Each structure stands twice: as structure tokens, then as C-alpha cells.
Amino acid sequence: MQYQDVVELAKRRGIFWPSFEIYNGLSGFYDYGPVGALIKDNIINTWKYIFVELEQMALIDSPNINPEEVLDASGHTKVFTDYITYCERCGEAYRADELIKKKMPDYEFTTYDDMVKKIEELGIKCEKCGGNLSRPEKFNLMLSTKIGPGKGKTSYLRPETAQGIFINFLPYLRYFREKLPFGVVQVGKGFRNEISPRQSLLRLREFNMAEAEVFFDPEYLEWKGFFQDMMDQRVRLLTNRGEDVELRLGDALKKGIIKQQPIAYFIGLTFRFLKNIGIDTERIRFRQHHPEELAHYSKDCWDCEVETSNGWIEVTGIADRNQYDLKQHIEHSGADLYILKKLETPKNIKVKRFKGNEEKLKSIFGNEWERAKKYLESLEVTNNQIIFQGKRIPEDAYSIIEYDEKEEYTKEIPWVIEPSFGIDRILLSLLEHSLYTRENTGYKVLRLKPHISPYKVAVFPLMPKDGLDKEARDIERILRTENFNVYYDESGSIGKRYARADEIGIPYCVTIDYQTLKDGTVTLRERDTTQQERLGKDELPEKLRRLILKCLTSI
RNA sequence: GCGGGUGUAGUGUAGCGGUUAGCACAGGGGCUUCCCAAGCCUCUAACCCGGGUUCAAAUCCCGGCACCCGCACCA
Incomplete structure (x- = not known):
């Protein structure tokens, strides 16, 4: 299914749409609608089930706004500022520091004026047409704001949730009784002032991320997680030496393709998470970063990529952040972010x-x-x-x-391995992998697993009369008190209502007909097969609960 | 940010100087012999925004905004 089909459905059925549309919209911002917000929560809840319940990591929540000092220490204020210069003749854009570095390999940015002077002294021209270059423009990829009255304190909307975890390393160390390894996770928003946001949820300026920072004794990098068979998991790996192989994680470690056990484990965990929520496992691969594309804090990094109609897109990064961040915060704050x-x-x-x-x-x-x-x-x-x-x-x-x-x-200083998930991209690729056209009828079905589906069950009276509607309302109420998210619909023909439910991925439909009034049985219809079975209405809650829980826990 | 393309009911589209702006699906109400987008009647609902040209602009021109495709960027 194509990306455009997903966008059309998303807009029509309340999954997501561009924000601020009545004011012309604003690039890089999207709303989740009533259906999308439920799906997003379900994806996050599954993630939490795996990382918090099963892997026993600690869930925390820290501010979206970070004071300048934090991001000075982490290196973001420096690395996130680009100076861009344009050719005045052909319009080509360049990063000013990159141009200087080509002529002066040991160049380090000091001041703006120095940079301008160097460009003049070295006689740097447009590489394409030889035209003159404009004065470099500063472009900060972080969004800034001021805290407090008057001049205010310069602060930034966080570009990642990770720093909020690093700076509180000591309380987390106490929480885990001073024993390594341990993981701390956070689900929240991140912000980047992207130059050109594109393709709906693919590149946003405000986005949802789920990150885990896992702290290790540097001499003992091993995560003994919930899944004891993880090293038997087979995954597709693309190394930075150009190999494209499918291997058991244990073998990849042995062969030195993956260098650290925790990275292997978290690659496996990512694979199982994506599989569990319903991503097509044939279209998942893990790609190792080339040395030059590594982030400033990272020594090794594997991206999880998912194939969509937009090509392979990065949905998760598993980075070896080593001791970089804690070291930086030790140096900048003087805090003792060490283990004894x-x-x-x-x-x-x-x-x-x-x-x-x-x-x-x-x-x-x-x-x-x-x-x-x-x-x-x-x-x-x-x-x-x-x-x-x-x-x-x-x-x-x-x-x-x-x-x-x-x-x-x-x-x-502890050693950190970080799996970091882009929730919006995961949701978008999941929708694309889940949407299909029903044969014969040609209408759309969203094949969401029950635990991801926005509603767990739809309740329909065959017709909204003869007491069928009242009976349906009663069953709806019972299911709600049993803690199911129920979708009630009595408008239009029964076939139309099944179709509407299929389109937003509701896995089960319960229909109340004339026989219900006689013997208390209802039909339970499964979305993908459209097969129905007849069962007593009293059996519904238990039956549904079993079906849904099974999907969450088969990982 | 550059180049190319596109913006018409909720969605998908037709109209390409003068239309009561058409169609399909969706949505509301009604009828119906009602279990897979059934049928009939009926209603609601749109020219992205701002300027300009013209007697007359959805239509032509300019600017903005958004989206799509490339390029660049993506810690």
C-alpha cells in the first residue's frame, strides 16, 4: 500500500493531519486525531510493556525545556549550529565550515568573523560554478526560548530526551541500589528546527520519541535481559563494510560484526518489538553507521530501518554513547557522575x-x-x-x-548504550504495512493487531429497532465496564458498519440479532477472515480479553 | 533553501475567462422484506490565502502558505 493511501485514510478517519490548518498550516507539525491518538498510545504502551515490565527499566519523565548549560555540556549547542553560505550566482548551498575544512583540514570554528575572514583569505568560491559566496547565515537546529522575566535565561526545547536522564544519573543509581547495569527510559517529545520537514510524520519539528539509556560497568558490557533466547534471534544486518547478511545475533557477535553484547540484545529487542506491534518482519533491517555519519557522541551505531513506499526509513537508532555524555556533564557541572x-x-x-x-x-x-x-x-x-x-x-x-x-x-564513568525509537515513524510505517484492499469488494482494511487497534471491539445491532438497539447498548455497557474500548455504531446497513470498522482496524465486531433476544447469543466477527462464530454474550469479555492479551504478550 | 509540479465539499475528482461550480464515495434524516460499503427519497457540504488584470477570475498574472517529486540538509 502506498504512503498516499495512508495519508488519505489518516485524514478521513481521524488518525493524523497537518496542524494549524485553519491558519494555513505550519510545516513539520502534525495532530493525531481521535483514532490516531489511541493507536499511538497503544504503540507506546507496548513499548513500555517490553522495556519497563519485561526488561525492568525505570520509567521517568523530565522537562521538555532544557537550560543552555545542559546542552552546552552535551555538545548540542555547538554541533547543532550550522553556518550555511549560498552561491550568489547559482544558488548552491554549502556548510561554511566544511568548505574551509577542505582547504584547512585542521580548521576549528572559533568566531563568526574569523570564519568569514578565512573564506576570504582562502579565496573560497562556489564549487560548482565558481561564483561568489554570500555571507554565512547561522542556522540553529534547536528551537530556543527564554525562561523568566526580563532578558530571561536562554533555554532550548530538547533535541532528545536523553539528557534529562544523564543529568540525574545519581538518583537513578541510588534507585537501582548502586548496581550496574540498569536502564532508565523516557517517552516524550523532542524538537528540532528541521530545514525542510517532509512527508507527513516522517520528518517533524516536534516529534515523539521513546528512549532508553542503559548504564553499564565499562568492563562488563552485558545485558542479561528478559529474553534468554535473544542471541538465537535472526536479523538482517548491513555492516558499514558493505555486507548484507541474515544472521543469528549470537553469531554476529562471535564474528565481530556486532561488537558489544548489549547492542546485539537491543537489536533483537527492537526487532521483536516491531514484530509484535505488526511491522512486516521481511521489511526490517539493521544498518551500521559509517564512521563519518556517527553523531558527535557516538562511537558505533546501528539504525533499524523499515521499508516503506518511501524507501528504507530509519525508525530506531541503537547507539554506543560510551562515556561521552556523563564525562561531559562531570566536566561541566562538577557532579560526581561515577560509580564506585x-x-x-x-x-x-x-x-x-x-x-x-x-x-x-x-x-x-x-x-x-x-x-x-x-x-x-x-x-x-x-x-x-x-x-x-x-x-x-x-x-x-x-x-x-x-x-x-x-x-x-x-x-x-559508566558506559551507556542507547536504543532510541521514533514513535511517529513507527506509526506511519505500521499503518502502511497494515493497510490492504479487501479482494472482491475493493475496500480498505487496516490489519492492526488487537492490542494496537484504537478500539478493541465494535458493537452493532443488526437493525436499530425491535429492541435490538437496546440489547446492543446493554452489551456495549457491559463491555465498557469490563475495560474494553468499545465502538458502537447503529447507522447504515450492517455491511457498511463492518466496512467502517475494518477501515480503522477494529479486530472484532459483535452483532446483536433476533436470535440474541431469544437465547442470549451474539455473533463475533473477526476482521481479516470476516468469519463469524456464535457465542453467549456472557462469554464475550473473557474470550476477547484472551485474544487481546495473547497479542500483547507474544513477543 | 533551490528547481519542477499541484492546491475545488470530509475524501477522490470534473470544470481551464461568463456554470444555479458537476460527479462519486462518505456524512445527516426518512422508507425498506436488513449479516458484509444493498436499494429508493431527501438534506448538508467546496473553488488554500492576499493582491492584480478584466465588464466578468475556480480558471490568467504576482506574492504568501501547504502538499508532492528531485537536489541540498537530516547531530
Whole structure:
């Protein structure tokens, strides 16, 4: 089924549509309608079932708005700002820093004026036509806002939910009783000021993501999850060396195609999640990033891609974020985002430590001097330059002291592996994989699994008269009190109502007919086969519950 | 952001200077012998927005916005 068919259905039946349409719309923003919001929640609930219930990760919720410091530390403010220059003759766009780097490989951005000067000095022209280039324009891919009155505090709408987890590493470490590994997950919105949002839910400026940050002892990267047979799972892998293979995850690990066990496990978990919600498993693959496309924080990354009529689209990224983020936050905040590891045999050692000079540090860091001191004194003594909050700590601001110590603990920065899911793209590809045309009749059916379907059961009186409607209303009420999401419809012919229900993916339809009034039985119709069975109305809740639960739990 | 294309009821479309803006499906009401978008009657409902040209604009021109296809971008 084509993407256009999904968009048409989505708009007509209340799944999703462009936001702000009465004010001409705004690119990159979409509403979920009454049906879509239910489907989206069901996808998220399934995700939570797997990550929170089964894998025992901790669900948290942190703010959408992040102060500048957080994103300075994470590297986003720097990496997310591009300078774009255009050819004044042919209009070609370039990233200014990339152009300079081609002539000066060791170029690092310092200031805007310096960048402009370098372009002039190096005589950089349009690569295509040799025309003059315009003054570079700043483009920040994060949306900013100000907090509080007056000038306000510069803040950004978060580009990922991950930072909200990293910065609270210590409370989560306590929650898990100081034992690694553990996972913390968050479902929420992320924001990016995309240059050109496209194709409905594929590239949004405000989007839904579900992320897990899993913290490991760097010397022991292994996730012993719920699924003991995970390494037997077969998946299709595209390596960054160009191999395209289908392998057991265990074999991929053995062969070194996947380097870390947790990445293999989470690839398998992603596969099973997508399979469970109804993505066509023949159209799932995992593609390893090439070194040059890795994010600034990442050393290795596998994208899960799903094939749609728009080609293979990235729906999940499983990234080795290593120690990058915690290290950055340690350096910028001075917080001790470490784990303590007890040594098996304590060592008597001579320890060299930095000892900060208060006066000097005060003169460099002002109010921040205590944090600077704490950071300085937490470091191993090396010859490296010491940087705190971007400023170098000069050698005359500290001394090195030496003393004997019994070392019982060693401290380390945990290692992070991150599976990150784009909910909107998953929903869009699921709709495309689920929509089909019924043979013979030619009308559309959305083959959603019962636990993903917006409504679990539709209730129809064969005709809205002769007491059939009252009986149907009674059954509807009973099903609602049994906690089913019920769709009641009595308008139009019975065939029309089945068709309407099929189109938004309702898996079961209960019809009340004249026999119901005599013996209390109803017909239960299954969507994809259209087969009906007759059963007592009292048996409905148990029967439906079993059918729905089975779909959620077969993973 | 660039180039090309497209914007007409809820959806899909016809109309291409003068139409009561047509059709189909969907939706509301009614009738009906009612279990897979059945039939009949009836009703509701649209020219993306803003300028301009013209006696007259859905139609031609310009600008905006949105969508589609390429290019670029996508941490």
C-alpha cells in the first residue's frame, strides 16, 4: 500500500493531519486525531510493556525545556549550529565550515568573523560554478526560548530526551541500589528546527520519541535481559563494510560484526518489538553507521530501518554513547557522575592529587570556583591540560600533593548504550504495512493487531429497532465496564458498519440479532477472515480479553 | 533553501475567462422484506490565502502558505 493511501485514510478517519490548518498550516507539525491518538498510545504502551515490565527499566519523565548549560555540556549547542553560505550566482548551498575544512583540514570554528575572514583569505568560491559566496547565515537546529522575566535565561526545547536522564544519573543509581547495569527510559517529545520537514510524520519539528539509556560497568558490557533466547534471534544486518547478511545475533557477535553484547540484545529487542506491534518482519533491517555519519557522541551505531513506499526509513537508532555524555556533564557541572567499584584486594598506594589554590580559582571562575576545585581534585594527575567549563586551569592554580592511601574503591564513568525509537515513524510505517484492499469488494482494511487497534471491539445491532438497539447498548455497557474500548455504531446497513470498522482496524465486531433476544447469543466477527462464530454474550469479555492479551504478550 | 509540479465539499475528482461550480464515495434524516460499503427519497457540504488584470477570475498574472517529486540538509 502506498504512503498516499495512508495519508488519505489518516485524514478521513481521524488518525493524523497537518496542524494549524485553519491558519494555513505550519510545516513539520502534525495532530493525531481521535483514532490516531489511541493507536499511538497503544504503540507506546507496548513499548513500555517490553522495556519497563519485561526488561525492568525505570520509567521517568523530565522537562521538555532544557537550560543552555545542559546542552552546552552535551555538545548540542555547538554541533547543532550550522553556518550555511549560498552561491550568489547559482544558488548552491554549502556548510561554511566544511568548505574551509577542505582547504584547512585542521580548521576549528572559533568566531563568526574569523570564519568569514578565512573564506576570504582562502579565496573560497562556489564549487560548482565558481561564483561568489554570500555571507554565512547561522542556522540553529534547536528551537530556543527564554525562561523568566526580563532578558530571561536562554533555554532550548530538547533535541532528545536523553539528557534529562544523564543529568540525574545519581538518583537513578541510588534507585537501582548502586548496581550496574540498569536502564532508565523516557517517552516524550523532542524538537528540532528541521530545514525542510517532509512527508507527513516522517520528518517533524516536534516529534515523539521513546528512549532508553542503559548504564553499564565499562568492563562488563552485558545485558542479561528478559529474553534468554535473544542471541538465537535472526536479523538482517548491513555492516558499514558493505555486507548484507541474515544472521543469528549470537553469531554476529562471535564474528565481530556486532561488537558489544548489549547492542546485539537491543537489536533483537527492537526487532521483536516491531514484530509484535505488526511491522512486516521481511521489511526490517539493521544498518551500521559509517564512521563519518556517527553523531558527535557516538562511537558505533546501528539504525533499524523499515521499508516503506518511501524507501528504507530509519525508525530506531541503537547507539554506543560510551562515556561521552556523563564525562561531559562531570566536566561541566562538577557532579560526581561515577560509580564506585570495590577492589577485591585493597591496595596500598602512593597517591598523587591535585590541590586547588582557592584564591587563584576564585579569580578565574568567580562563583563557580568551588565546583572547579572539586572537579580538579577529582582528576587523576596527568600532564594533560585541565579544562573546566571551557576554561583552562593554569598550573599555578594548583599544587600536587602525594600521600599514602589504602585504596579500596576505584571510580569509573559508566558506559551507556542507547536504543532510541521514533514513535511517529513507527506509526506511519505500521499503518502502511497494515493497510490492504479487501479482494472482491475493493475496500480498505487496516490489519492492526488487537492490542494496537484504537478500539478493541465494535458493537452493532443488526437493525436499530425491535429492541435490538437496546440489547446492543446493554452489551456495549457491559463491555465498557469490563475495560474494553468499545465502538458502537447503529447507522447504515450492517455491511457498511463492518466496512467502517475494518477501515480503522477494529479486530472484532459483535452483532446483536433476533436470535440474541431469544437465547442470549451474539455473533463475533473477526476482521481479516470476516468469519463469524456464535457465542453467549456472557462469554464475550473473557474470550476477547484472551485474544487481546495473547497479542500483547507474544513477543 | 533551490528547481519542477499541484492546491475545488470530509475524501477522490470534473470544470481551464461568463456554470444555479458537476460527479462519486462518505456524512445527516426518512422508507425498506436488513449479516458484509444493498436499494429508493431527501438534506448538508467546496473553488488554500492576499493582491492584480478584466465588464466578468475556480480558471490568467504576482506574492504568501501547504502538499508532492528531485537536489541540498537530516547531530
